[in-house]
Amino acid sequence: MASKLQYITFYNGQKMPIVGLGTWQSSTGDVGKAVDAALAAGYRHIDTAYAYRNEKEIGDVLKQWFDSGKLKREDVFIVTKLPMMGNRASAVEKYIKLSLSALQLDCVDLYLVHNPVGMQDVEQGRYPRGPDGKVMLDMDTDHVAIWKAMEAQVDAGRTRSIGLSNFNARQIKRVWESARIKPTNLQVEMHAYFQQRELRAFCRALDITICAWGPLGTPHIYSFVEKQGGDVSKMPRYDLLGDPVVKGIAQKHGRTTAQVLLRFLMQLEVAVIPKSVSPTRVRENFKVFDFELSPEDMEALEALDKGRKGRLGSEHSLPGIGKHPEFPWFERY
């Protein structure tokens, strides 16, 4: 089994490498080195977003690899995302073109609607703020109309597949029912403390694959929320990488806790995109193909689930975001 877990396969036959490099909060100056270390270690999947403001440096490194002949474009799976400020049908083409231009690509492999919440597009890609410090929302977000514009990007050859991120089951179903080109993938927070069993089953029934963000428990989310003026005091404080059960399983296999947490999700057929800017950790996070967690290990990890209390992404992350009618996380799943 260990060797079989190389890809997850979309309903359209496209294969997404099951381990990718995450790049949220990987800043300019660091992200290029991380991508270079990842490609050298064997990663063939990079996850970025317009909102991460690092696509240009990622594109520079990809270009070096393609120009040197070490990699061909089709060898690597690139994911980027429509920002919240672009959540309207008329802005989709503009934002995918901006991402493609920064990444120096003609086409990405997967383009995701980053979040169901729409924001005003006043500062070209930054989270816009009102005088009260709250994010400036666009209350008229229409997912069906946005999805039609997403489909047009597949038709135009700018992306091979389209998908969703941070949508809840109700929102996914609405898009799915209206879609001519169905979503292939949902990217959501998922880790041993927040296993999202109901959402996983819901997506399986619609043939939508899952990619977990925060697979290590997103330990750097607290610094992000602080920087954005969100309310960290309202968030639970977790240390998933230091969990004693995970540590015990890691010791038994001679692995690190990060490797166990990644392998756990892979064995649930969930893709993982651990973020690191440390080349050593980037390599560590890819050494997950040559061991296997036993049914007892899986059971012990499954028992760590805290249900909705395990979620770290919340209305406290960005001031005011919870006021949007499409804020996804007040519903059960």
Ligand SMILES: NC(=O)c1ccc[n+]([C@@H]2O[C@H](COP(=O)([O-])OP(=O)(O)OC[C@H]3O[C@@H](n4cnc5c(N)ncnc54)[C@H](OP(=O)(O)O)[C@@H]3O)[C@@H](O)[C@H]2O)c1
């Ligand atoms: N769609 C969305 O809304 C959304 C939201 C969040 C994230 N994402 C995507 O998902 C990716 C992963 O999620 P995430 O960045 O939130 O969290 P994560 O991958 O769970 O955790 C990343 C954090 O763990 C540290 N780390 C990485 N490898 C480690 C290791 N082997 N041992 C100890 N610490 C380690 C990193 O620090 P160092 O860098 O210092 O190593 C970083 O602080 C993101 O980067 C992004 O691409 C998407």
